[in-house]
Ligand SMILES: Nc1ncnc2c1ncn2[C@@H]1O[C@H](COP(=O)(O)OP(=O)(O)OP(=O)(O)O)[C@@H](O)[C@H]1O
Ligand SMILES: Nc1ncnc2c1ncn2[C@@H]1O[C@H](COP(=O)(O)OP(=O)(O)OP(=O)(O)O)[C@@H](O)[C@H]1O
Ligand code: SF4
Ligand SMILES: [Mg+2]
């Protein structure tokens with residue numbers, strides 16, 4: 001069962017835990033990323049100073065050993081959030097606290113943080129070096145962090161075996177000699193090779209067929225158990241997100257729409273966007289094909305997001321107040337929702353009803 | 362959808378005994394081992410199957426995108442009357458994009474990072490047609506509207522990395538349609554999209570199929586997505602199509618054990634929280650050393666000695682449904698049993714429909 005990760009090493013990391021197991025491994029406060037638009041383009045079309053509000057004030061926590069699933073509309077800022085967490089791009093505002101220390105502070109320099117956080121990128125091809133065999137690609141990271149070459153290679157081959165790519169057949173191949181699903185498994189192996197504590201998986205299994213996907217999800221669960229890993233799992237496949245996640249965060253247009261325990265959220269979505277998302281799932285029934293998309297209309301432009309609630313332009317329950325007042329994340333029974341319906345006294349006609357129901361139950 | 366009348370006319374895509382071998386590595390890899398595939402005009406075929414089974418290689422062969430020196434392609438590929446494997450380089454350049462074009466698994470690979478998406482579409486149109494840049498841009502704008510990219514005028518001037526996955530995917534579909542092809546090859550076009558956008562793209566593909574009479578070969582791992590768009594299913598394993606037939610038939614009455622196993626991996630209740638997921642035990646065969654018998658035999662629950670002797674020929678099951686397996690009866694029985702055992706939801710749905 002060993003993948004060559006030294007238990008002692010993980011043990012040391014666990015010893016340095018701040019605040020014990022109940023303290024979140026990762027806390028994100030007010031995270032913002034605005035991309036500047038290029039000059040000429042800005043001047044001619046949009047006027048000066050416009051930005052793409054890719055991530056626009058996001059707060060969440062990931063507990064130790066937890067899997068947080070992240071779902072949401074294409075372009076809502078999931079990958080940007082992931083890249084911010086990896087410190088591949090600088091945030092416009094906000095703070096990332098890892099294991100009790102602010103990332104980038106003297107107590108937790110970037111280099112030390114980077115060793116503990118690994119990512120599997122959405123784009124499996126461009127994230128592998130085309131000139132390295134896949135074995136060398138996987139062994140590269142550990143060597144950078146001081147693992148002797150032979151040990152790193154052994155670790156790489158063990159991991160290849162674990163992701164279902166027989167090393168004898170595949171270790172010496174180059175990325176272009178693999179199928180999409182095979183490449184994505186190499187990326188997973190590479191992320192795990194550095195003995196991280198937090199692994200960010202951005203659409204890590206979506207290129208795999210259902211049988212291999214099952215195998216890789218089982219592997220991720222095993223490794224989590226064995227090494228106490230924590231996952232941030234971005235997926236558009238709602239079945240998978242539900243299965244693997246302890247909690248799920250739903251994003252819409254750079255903000256958090258809803259967060260909650262996976263089962264509760266899927267059984268009883270609170271935010272109207274979450275509801276639309278869940279009802280967009282194909283039925284698998286050839287006689288009941290979808291005739292109309294559950295969510296019509298254009299996704300709004302992140303350069304000029306709608307005022308008030310960002311979902312109001314497409315929300316079936318929107319009322320006048322929704323375009324005037326921005327909902328904030330309200331917590332109730334381990335669930336957080338940003339919708340005026342769930343904000344007592346917001347002025348939305350359903351809001352009072354919800355508040356009454358709470359008192360009744 | 363009149364499949365019968367379509368079948369009468371000659372297929373627009375006809376692949377016969379396609380074999381693709383890569384010679385670049387230490388040992389030759391036989392990625393495709395005798396694929397037969399026909400697609401009628403205006404028909405959508407979903408190509409599904411194990412990761413590494415040769416779906417992308419088959420699609421790329423239809424456009425001859427493999428490096429010529431390191432790849433051996435045998436068999437016959439005919440698309441819209443053109444003998445694709447015989448095309449000279451001029452004719453090939455003309456064929457790509459105009460007769461058949463492709464949407465890739467990863468849009469960032471298809472789109473050039475240093476040009477705006479608009480420039481790329483304009484360039485592609487002008488490579489095939491003598492029209493002014495202004496006119497080409499007008500057509501690019503129409504395409505962006507057609508695939509419903511919001512603020513299309515502005516988005517034409519965006520670089521690929523400035524778009525989200527869903528938007529990039531639409532931009533790539535627009536690029537693929539730029540020269541009005543008759544065949545669209547789609548390699549996992551919705552793999553990286555959320556459910557709301559996925560269903561929009563699937564509906565878009567259905568609309569393009571209907572309105573432009575496009576024939577579409579749609580590679581996917583997502584059965585739900587395949588059911589939404591496909592008239593027919595073709596299931597690949599180790600470089601061959603092991604089962605093919607009308608969508609309804611293949612979904613409800615699979616006859617190849619591999620198809621059955623694949624369906625069961627995602628049946629209702631298969632993803633119960635906390636439980637281990639069922640996967641098909643074992644691994645696909647080494648493509649550098651294919652077994653003489655059925656390539657699935659090593660992992661098959663119904664295997665018999667005869668399965669190891671020679672590669673099974675296609676068994677005709679009626680209505681264009683065929684499977685390459687000696688034990689189609691055993692699979693049929695297993696399907697019937699599981700239907701009885703679980704009062705299979707899809708059967709209930711047929712009765713109420
Ligand atoms: N250039 C190459 N050299 C050697 N082998 C290759 C090459 N390209 C592909 N292969 C192999 O050929 C087989 C088929 O690859 P292909 O990309 O068609 O798979 P696929 O069915 O599309 O899988 P996926 O669903 O994972 O994308 C794979 O086993 C792959 O490793
Ligand atoms: N470098 C950049 N410059 C300008 N805009 C960008 C840049 N990177 C991303 N964006 C924009 O930021 C928004 C969020 O993009 P992001 O890739 O994070 O979305 P996502 O949620 O991962 O979407 P998907 O599910 O499609 O992958 C999008 O509108 C995108 O166009
Ligand atoms: S706040 Fe209003 S517009 Fe926003 S999701 Fe709730 S009901 Fe819809
Ligand atoms: Mg993304």
Ligand SMILES: [Mg+2]
Pocket residue numbers: 179180181416417418466548
């Ligand atoms: Mg592929």
